[in-house]
Amino acid sequence: MSDLSDMLLLRPVQDAWARWMLFLLFYLHLLFILMLIGTAIIGVHHFLHSFWTGEKFEERWDKKMLKKFIIPKAIGVALGTILLVTIQTYYAVPFYTATSMFAPYWLAAIPIMIFGFFFIDGISHKLEVHPYMSLVLGLIGLLLVLIIPGIFVVVLVTTEDSAQWIAIAQRGFRLPMPLSVHWFFRYLHIIGAGIVFGAAFQYLATTEGHEHRKHILVRWMVIGLLAQFVIGGLLALTLQQWIDLWTILPLLLGILCAVVLVWLLFHRWGKPGIHHLGMSGVLLLPILLFGMLFARQMIQQQKVIPLIAKLDANAQQWRDRLDPLMPQQLASYQDQIREVRDNGATIYERSCSFCHGRTGLGDGQERGHLITPPERLAYVRADPRYIYRILTTGVPGTAMPYFTIYESPRLEALMKYLGQTWDIYSPPGSIPAAASPENTAEAQRYFNGTCSRCHGLDGSGNGEYAEGLAPPPPDFRWYSLEPQRTFEVLFEGYPGTAMPSFRRLPEEVRWGLVQHVRSLRTEPPAAR
């Protein structure tokens, strides 16, 4: 039971295994993504070349190159999904903190990826496209594809550096300068690696029987590797404090592979007629990537593991505080399941009674917190259409909300319940104390002279002083209260509204007013 209190403590796989899984997945994912990036860069570059030199359609190499784009894309994205599942499980808090901080960019990555990939696929898959359209698609597609790693890197950088979160937050969710520099070189390092791996992928996939193409791609690889030495060095400078034995060894392995590879390629390049990457060249690349990513993993673990341990400790504490409340959780769900709001009684009990009271006397839980008290429904005598209007628009200036959350059949069920329980659609009852004709006449004069200023002569609430009142006066043509209650309102006033107390009036006149107001009930005008 206790593991459920905070799911952060649930561990489908032990942490150490999970980190190996993360490494393996990141390795595989990055392998294909690097091929994707390189294919896009080299492919679009040669597309531009074909475009400007007007090469014959059938002989174009860029089309063959770009047609291969779908392979690393499909596989890289699928691997990325598994990676996302794993990193979001094991590094949940730092990862979600990072994506929340950079939410606009992270969310924008989706349309950027969709359009970027579509555009590159668009120019490569013999879809019916005009040549200038292809050019535009190619350039925009490449630009979008190049933006994507930038977004992923900023999220990864933030995930790893929890010590910098406060600084990031205080800068309005922007990276502080040292982290920006690290981000920049890390991003460039990925692009550089993309060129190298992309070139190798194209070498294996599209150059059979074309020595010239092999030569071009080897040149891309060599330039890429040389650039990587420089960028990598600058990147390492931004990570100086994290480099320890476990980091330096795989890093050196990677650098060694890169050096050997460059030497092999230069060496072979020098010899006339031989432009082969060779098996050794092909094998060096995955080992190079392994070395670099292993180093990265070691650095990442140094940064993240202490945070995860602290979070676990917090989660344990939180769990201990929440455990005693579990029976409440079970009980509240039981109640939820049993409750079906398909009838007036249930709807009233859940949606109305916390203000209007179980017995309709306006004595619900919230009574004491409200300046304008809830109406005592048990004393209401009104036209159903008026009640329906209140239910669908609320009463301005009070707590009474609108209830269009219930569709008309359910509102009708509620209204039926009100009618059955409190008889609210019947006309008001008879006056207990009969008023004499003189008192009634005086009451009417008083009403016309004083009350009508707000209530209007016809009781519709259109008096000149009623304009802008919230809550407005009720419409006496459609709405009444039981006589005893009306008498009470005249005596006490209506708290939280503009209706004052008229207790100074003689009792007979007040009964006369009750009589007069009752007589204002008419058939309402045309339907709502």
Next chain:
Amino acid sequence: MDFPQFQVPSMGHGMTIGSNAVLHVLVSHGIAMGVFFFIWLTELIGYFRRDELWDRYAHWAIVPTAVTITSLGAITGVGIWFTIGTLAPRAASSMLRNFFWPWWVESWDFLLEEIILLCYYLLWEKLRTGRGKLFHLSLGLDYLLGAWISTLLISGIIGFQLTPGTWLWDQSRWIAWDNPSLWPQTFLRFFGGLMLGGVFSTGLLFFWKKEPDPARLAEFGRRSLRLYGLGIVLFGAATIGCWLWYFYSIEPTFRINYLFAILTSHISQTTYWFWVMLGVSAGIVAILALVNLAGWRFGAKLLVVPAILGAIALTAGFERIREFIRGPYVMASWLYASEWTATETARFEDRGMLPRMYWLNISSPEPTVHQSAQALFGHNCMTCHTVEGLNSIRDRVAGRSPDGIAAIINHTREMVPWMPPFAGTRRESELMAAYFYDLARAPAADRLNHYPTHPPEERR
């Protein structure tokens, strides 16, 4: 642990997650399963009839299909992770931990599907004849099997959010996946996808102009339309059956809110609109099916776009109902839509939420009332409400008194069937109520994107 709050401008969280997800469903069900199925069937027919025209069409059709699946389908699928992770991180991480293995297996299954799809697409020419063709056909079948397995796995996972069954008491992760709506939803999505495929395939047919002989093209067109029409009818009937099966596997307490899910407060008082919209959407698809069965190419060409729109409306409507009626929960029995469990809500009601909000308290040494209110809004309401966009909180409380708003906030759970309880003390609810009251009166929008890192500007 809480997270920095970001409000998607205008659209709000629900619509952002939903639009991406519905697009994904249309592609993953309608195209990745549906259109693919009909392409495979076309190839199979071509093989049995020894008619290369059918094979040629299928080979052409797989190109835009594979491109769309691997670009739009896969990325919108990833987009679900992006959107729920950013906008509902506590729910996403809870779901992930509870369903780690089904999701992990599903991810590898998805990878396998992608690889098989690539092989099916790229090796078409190489596997054109004899045993190669049989192998090619079996690849297509394997892909469809993989797609069905994906549907099964995912249906269990998302089904749990609405029909957790007895999980809260058993705590078994098997029970969580094998929940009451697992099988109904699996078959609903499967048959629904195939039905969508029939509609989309009708549209795709009209783009093919690669057959020089007009008579052969016309005959092929008619036969294909009949095939798609039959598919729409059979799979459509199965979809309706599975929908009813699914619908009645849901607890009545949730199920009963299906009408409001579509109508919303705007037209909830005229419920016939629900049936009108349903009737028109389903009707236009049914008419297309009949037109297809008659082999009437002109009619199909005329109706296919409205039918596609109708099919999209049906899909979006289903997903909207499924997601909406789950309220007040995002994981029924466990996590409210406010992203707090009932136990956490109870604790915050007792001890307060504000002292525990890490990002509020580090953004300034002493948060202002305004910042605190925004934090409370972010952590209670922002899953469903925006400030000035869709389902704007200003619209919801306009006209209410400040004490009235506080009363409502303290009884959201009772008052509105799909709203979670407020996770905070009475004092905190009054603070947020005052903020809402100001919002409802303020002439211009009060834009909340992130917690402000400096004191707010002077009040207008």
